[in-house]
Amino acid sequence: MNVATQNQEVKRVPRRNRPISPRYKWIALTNTTLGVLMATIDSSIVLISLPVIFKGIHIDPLAPDETGYFLWMLMGYMVVTATLLVTFGRISDMFGRVRFYNLGFLIFTIGSILLWLTPSTGNLGALELILFRFVQGIGGGFLLSNSSAIITDAFPEHQRGFALGINQIAAILGSVIGLILGGILSYFDWRLVFLVSVPVGIAGTIWAYAMLRETATTPKRQKIDWMGNITFASGATILLIGITYGIEPYNGSPTGWGNPLVLGALILGFFLLGAFIWIELRVPDPMFRLSLFKIRMFAAGNTSSFLASIARGGLQFMLVIWLQGIWLPLHGYDYEVTPLWAGIYMIPLMIGFLLMGPLSGWLSDRFGARPFSTLGMLIQALGFFLLTVLPLNFDYIWFALILFMLGVGQGMFSSPNTSSIMGSVPREQRGVASGMRSTFQNSGSIVSIGVFFSLITLGLAASLPTTLLDGLIAAGIPANIADGIAHLPPTSALFAAFLGYNPMGQLIPDNALNVLPAASKANLLGHTFFPNLITSPFAVGLHSVFYLSAAMCLVAAVASLLRGKQQFARPNAASYDKEEASLDTIENMQ
Structure with missing residues (x-):
């Protein structure tokens, strides 16, 4: 039989039945990393672009009847993904991880197209955006619940930590890129914020359907x-x-x-x-075998992951409010551009993670997850403590160094911890285990946002009314109007700063502003009035948040330390090289 005939016979074999090339693991890694990157970019891209989005559909997100739209646009995507991850992981274990990962790419792309084409404005437009974000969240759930399982299936144990480290980097990188990208795109048109995902989603969907393979055997005769x-x-x-x-x-x-x-x-x-x-x-x-929690590495890894997510999940929001509400205005930035610059000034956090994520994954492949994940949590605890001693109007170099330290600690923890969790469970349970891991992580972030916002709000409520009342009266606002503003919920000022609005411009009625002398009006609406008023009350709640985060990281470090030592089945180098070479030959025949 000549070579041409052999090639024809190979081509007639369905691709799913052909031997898997050693290069397949890199295909799996790049595609799943693209999927995770896209999903996490879209989880944060609206944070910066919300003001322009609401302006585009003619909604005031700070109006009393509209704050529900603001909350659901802010958190709806995370709620949907967090609640569906375990279910999607279990279904994928039963019927094929790659199949449902591919479906997730398709659903996510459809959601992005619907968001881009949102036809309505006003309240109906806001409801459509929230609904279409739910569609995106469903697609993101399939992507996030299966990406780690697909990588774990594709990579041998001695390379798994490095591969998962790359995937984890994409998740963190996406959340930071989303902030910057949202600010840039929304400057031109709010619809571009959603359009940017469409070509990536289409290309990723086609690539996933064409190239990804089921490498795990799906169990038979299981009921949902x-x-x-x-x-x-x-x-x-x-x-x-x-x-x-x-x-x-x-x-x-x-x-x-x-x-x-x-x-x-x-x-x-x-x-x-x-x-x-x-x-x-x-x-x-x-749906989920609770006996998996009897596996020491699985239980300890998820416990430390949940605590770490609570510690850092709301960090991005707190830093954004700190930068946008106080530091950036004090340094001459207009409120309208503070969302974009807040994302840019948080880049050291991303750099620290980028440097340490793959390195810690590679090292954990050789020395185990416990030392790196534990040390990562201790570094993060120190970083949170240092944030409490930093003045609210800080020198940026110190702020950047602390953010870099937090990024290093997070990178040192994330990939070894994920590798430890995913490598500890039976192969047939990896999808649901990945879903449970992501659920702990995402739920911790939502809990963190709720708790952190509440601590900040309660800290402001204790002293801001008096400070605000005195400041407004001194600036020329009539006492009765000043008293009404001072006793508004502190969330009004927080949400305004978060959305890139001047809180004073939102809180003070136009009729009170317009009767003031020009100098008094300029003072009230300037860069320094609100930041100087809120600094001391805000510091109380902010320091409480950072102390809580530091405590959570210390407990997570203890949980990580208790995971036990990882056992390795190191491959024989010669036999591994021989296997790679033989699989290369098969791939070349294809």
Whole structure:
């Protein structure tokens, strides 16, 4: 048989049945990294571009009846992905991880197209945007729940940490790129914020369908655990919705934790999650095998990951408010451009992670995850503590160095911890294990935002009204108007600063501003009035947040230390090279 005939016979074999090339692992890594990068860019890209988006659909996100739209545009994507990850991971284990990863790419791209083409304006336009973000979140859930499992399947153990480190870098890099990209694109047109994902999504979808292969054997005759899926998804959703609305003021209180609906959501959410655990212990084919938590590395890794996510999940938001509400205006930046510059000034965080992420993954492949993940958490705890001693109007070099330290600590922790978790579970459980890992991580971020915003708000509520009242009266605002402004919920000022608005321009009525002398009006709306007023009250809540983060990192370090030593089955170099060469020959025949 000649070579041409052999090639024809190989081509007639369906691609899914051909031997897998050693180069396939790099195809899997690059495609899943692209998917994770795209999903995380879109999780943060709206943070900077929200003012332009709402302006484009003619909505005032700070109006009393519109704050719900603001919250859901801010957190809806994260809530959807966090609550569906475990379900998607389990379904993927049963029916094919690559199949549902590919589907996620397609759904995400459809969601991006719908967002770009949003036809309506006003309240209907806001609802459409939120709904289409949910579609994106569903696609992102499939991508995030399967990317780590696909990489773990494709890479041998001695390269797994490095590969997962690259993937984790994409996740962190995407969240920072989203801030900068959102600021740049929204300067031209708010629709570009969503259009940017469309060509990447189309190319990634085609590439995934053409090149990715199922390398894991799917189990036969397993039933879908409907009650487990329903109780987990509904319980997690209701719980996270309660946490989301806990940020909003209620009935004269600066936060919503006393709102009966919030309390009811928290109670019902915990009840449903308790029912989920009860169900999972009794069904023959559970959605998630709780026995995985008997694996020391899996339990310790997820515990430390959840605590680390709480510690750093709200960090981005707190730093954005700090920069946009105080530091950037004091240094002469107009409020309208502070969102973009806040993203740029946080680049040292990304650089630290970029440098340490792959290095720690490569080292953990050789020496185990425990020393690097534990040391990473200790470095982050020190970084959070140093933020408490930094003046709010700081010299940037010190702020940048602390951010770099936090990035190094995060990079040192993330990839070894992920590799440890994913390498500790049976091959057939990797999809649901990846989903559970991502759920802990994403849920921790949402809990972090709720808790951090509440601490900041309560800190402001304690002293800001008096400070604001005295400052407004001294600036020429009538006492009755000043008193009304001073007793508005502190979230009004926080949300305004977060969205890149001048809080004074949003809080003071136009009729009160227009009767002031030009010099007084310029003072109130200038770069220094609001930052100087809010600095001391804001510092109280901000320091509480950083102390809590440092404590969480220390507990996470202890949990990481308890994971035990990783055992390695190091391949024989000669046999491995021989295997690579033989697989190369097969690939060349294809």
